[in-house]
Amino acid sequence: xxxxxxxxxxxxxxxxxxxxxxxxxxxxxxxxxxxxxxxxxxxxxxxxxxxxxxxxxxxxxxxxxxxxxxxxxxxxxxxxxxxxxxxxxxxxxxxxxxxxxxxxxxxxxxxxxxxxxxxxxxxxxxxxxxxxxxxxxxxxxxxxxxxxxxxxxxxxxxxxxxxxxxxxxxxxxxxxxxxxxxxxxxxxxxxxxxxxxxxxxxxxxxxxxxxxxxxxxxxxxxxxxxxxxxxxxxxxxxxxxxx
Amino acid sequence: xxxxxxxxxxxxxxxxxxxxxxxxxxxxxxxxxxxxxxxxxxxxxxxxxxxxxxxxxxxxxxxxxxxxxxxxxxxxxxxxxxxxxxxxxxxxxxxxxxxxxxxxxxxxxxxxxxxxxxxxxxxxxxxxxxxxxxxxxxxxxxxxxxxxxxxxxxxxxxxxxxxxxxxxxxxxxxxxxxxxxxxxxxxxxxxxxxxxxxxxxxxxxxxxxxxxxxxxxxxxxxxxxxxxxxxxxxxxxxxxxxx
Numbered sequence: 001x002x003x004x005x006x007x008x009x010x011x012x013x014x015x016x017x018x019x020x021x022x023x024x025x026x027x028x029x030x031x032x033x034x035x036x037x038x039x040x041x042x043x044x045x046x047x048x049x050x051x052x053x054x055x056x057x058x059x060x061x062x063x064x065x066x067x068x069x070x071x072x073x074x075x076x077x078x079x080x081x082x083x084x085x086x087x088x089x090x091x092x093x094x095x096x097x098x099x100x101x102x103x104x105x106x107x108x109x110x111x112x113x114x115x116x117x118x119x120x121x122x123x124x125x126x127x128x129x130x131x132x133x134x135x136x137x138x139x140x141x142x143x144x145x146x147x148x149x150x151x152x153x154x155x156x157x158x159x160x161x162x163x164x165x166x167x168x169x170x171x172x173x174x175x176x177x178x179x180x181x182x183x184x185x186x187x188x189x190x191x192x193x194x195x196x197x198x199x200x201x202x203x204x205x206x207x208x209x210x211x212x213x214x215x216x217x218x219x220x221x222x223x224x225x226x227x228x229x230x231x232x233x234x235x236x237x238x239x240x241x242x243x
Numbered sequence: 244x245x246x247x248x249x250x251x252x253x254x255x256x257x258x259x260x261x262x263x264x265x266x267x268x269x270x271x272x273x274x275x276x277x278x279x280x281x282x283x284x285x286x287x288x289x290x291x292x293x294x295x296x297x298x299x300x301x302x303x304x305x306x307x308x309x310x311x312x313x314x315x316x317x318x319x320x321x322x323x324x325x326x327x328x329x330x331x332x333x334x335x336x337x338x339x340x341x342x343x344x345x346x347x348x349x350x351x352x353x354x355x356x357x358x359x360x361x362x363x364x365x366x367x368x369x370x371x372x373x374x375x376x377x378x379x380x381x382x383x384x385x386x387x388x389x390x391x392x393x394x395x396x397x398x399x400x401x402x403x404x405x406x407x408x409x410x411x412x413x414x415x416x417x418x419x420x421x422x423x424x425x426x427x428x429x430x431x432x433x434x435x436x437x438x439x440x441x442x443x444x445x446x447x448x449x450x451x452x453x454x455x456x457x458x459x460x461x462x463x464x465x466x467x468x469x470x471x472x473x474x475x476x477x478x479x480x481x482x483x484x485x486x
Contacts, residue, residue, distance in 0.1 A: 018261075022389055029381040029388050096403055137402060138272040145272050146265055149395035152388070156396045157403070159380060160339055191475070198482035200475055215471060219462045228458060232434070232443055236479060239441035243486050 003106040004032050007158070009151065010070050012038045012126055013117040017047035022148025023115070024048070024058040030155040035061040036070045036112075067114070067129045068185055075109040075178040077217075078102060079122050079130035080150060082143040089124070089214050091132040098134035099157040106158075109177055113154060118147050125206075128213035129181065131220060179226035187226055188216045190233040197240055246349040247275050250401070252394060253313050255281045255369055256360040260290035265391025266358070267291070267301040273398040278304040279313045279355075310357065310372045318352035321345060322365050322373035323393060325386035332367075334375040341377035342400040349401075356397060361390050422469035430469050431459045433476040440483055 009027055014020050014037065024035055035057055037045060049058055064070035071077045083092055093101075105111050114130065116122035121144075127133065136153050138145060145153070179187075192212055195201045201208040221229070252270055257263050257280065267278055278300055280288055292301055307313035314320045326335055336344075348354050357373060359365035364387075370376065379396050381388060388396070422430075435455055438444045444451040464472070 022392065025389055026392055028385045029379075029392075031382045136272075136399065137405070139274045142271045145395070146268055146391065148389065149265065149269055149272075149392050152392035153395050153399045156379065156399065160400075162380075194479055195475060198479040200478040215468055218465070218468060222461070225458055225461060232438055235443040236437055236441045236483070240479070240483055240486065243483065 003103075004030075004159070005034070006106040006108075006110050007032050007102075008034045008036050008071075008074060008110060008112045009155075010036045010038060010067070010112050010114045011040065011147075012067060012070075012114055012122060013120075014040045014115075014147065015044055015118050016147075017044040017051065019118060019147040020044060020048035021051050021058065023151040024055050024061070026148065026152035026155055028055050028057055029152070030159045032155055032158075033057055033060075036064060037061050038064045038067055038070045067126050068181070071112040071114075071129055072180070072182040072185075073110050074112040074181050075223075076102065076105045076111045077114065077130045077181055078112065079114045079127050079133045080116070080154065081121055081127075081133050081135055082138065082145065083133075083135035088127075088133065089211070090127060090130060091218075093132060093134050095134055095136050095154060095157050098132070099154075103158060105178070112181075115147060115151060124210055128210040129185075129217070131217045177223050179221040179223045183223060183226045183230070184216060184221060185213075187221070187230045187233070188213050190230055190237065191216065194233060194237050194240070197237070246346075247273075247402070248277070249349040249351075249353050250275050250345075251277045251279050251314075251317060251353060251355045252398075253279045253281060253310070253355050253357045254283065254390075255310060255313075255357055255365060256363075257283045257358075257390065258287055258361050259390075260287040260294065262361060262390040263287060263291035264294050264301065266394040267298050267304070269391065269395035269398055271298050271300055272395070273402045275398055275401075276300055276303075279307060280304050281307045281310055281313045310369050314355040314357075314372055316353050317355040319345065319348045319354040320357065320373045321355065322357045322370050322376045323359070323397065324364055324370075324376050324378055325381065325388065326376075326378040331370075331376065333370060333373060336375060336377050338377055338379050338397060338400050341375070342397075346401060358390060358394060422464040422466040426466060426469040426473070427459060427464060428456075430464070430473045430476070431456050433473055433480065434459065437476060437480050437483070440480070 009023060009032060011020060011023055027035060078098060102111055114122060116126060136145060136150060192209060196203050252266060252275060254263060254266055270278060321341060345354055357365060359369060379388060379393060435452060439446050
């Protein structure tokens, strides 16, 4: 099950301690160990940790202040959504299709799976760190699932039918690795700076920044390409500053 | 979804009202309507029914005194188990295999899916009403799932692979056409010009140009993204020329 060690379950702004506990339990059931918690309601996190029967997994959960830091080491970042909002800016895959891609990626590199808050799901800013979004095929009339149940269903889909998984590894290993989120974010920031300097966007235009972040994620850059592009942008920025 | 109307989710001796509520919510998410409750802790059932946000599905739940009565009209009766007990007298199938049989049966006749109490699961007597047992592929070391999560995972397996019109159209709506080669080439040229101006590459360095062209192709840009990126580069080039 080495590949499951590449999966990070990231709970963002979770409100209810029972849901953090339920997510941890499902993770333990399915052999997923890395829990990351972003900006939870303080009380919720403390209560979940101290709950009777809380797993070692919960004790080892890592706490982050924002999504960018929580996914820094991941090469694929997926957001989950009930998919009811009509203004989604991302590609939206059904769990079944999405899981296929995630499983392939998990063979070689860290993957983050994000779950938003119980009430609002993931915000646009939080989603902007994702490569694409995934949705459990619930009814349109009642799409929104309980958080703990959503985590359980996603992890189930990732482990179901596991025996076939090993065969694919060899081919994938030869492909070049996708860029880490940290690299992608650095590239985004450099590009944003250039766009500010050149007057393409106004400084601190939040919507523009999110739009740019999504655009850069859609490129699904390989690590080496991200590096090369960053070098290019730096040189251009340098020239612009020293002309 | 007529066949899902043939499915009865039967909760046996459930103790925690939150779990009854969670099971009902998962049923609503996946379009399963018939909830049967056998001998629940009285208080649990009443609390679940009167909980804020309890679904109509919960209000219509049928109450039975024993399993025999609860499954009377069903042609196939399946028990769920964590599969940790060594004395099982039944055939035990993995959820994936079991769901295939259930789906076939649901086309023509009522099927009952039983979930035992949180602490003890189904008793031998309760299991004796089942044709066979089914188990979610959890880890041996921690097999027992939270009740609401187990219901969600089982129902998901029963509906997965169905054509949920909503999800797919949304996915398609978000897919955009790949950029035309003409657009990609224009972008490449603009980037090359910038790299020349800024001194990143020497003018007429053929190898560098080819490398850049390959890099830009690897991005597999969508048409709209290529357009946006070209606009950005043009603005930066303008600034560089007019500083």
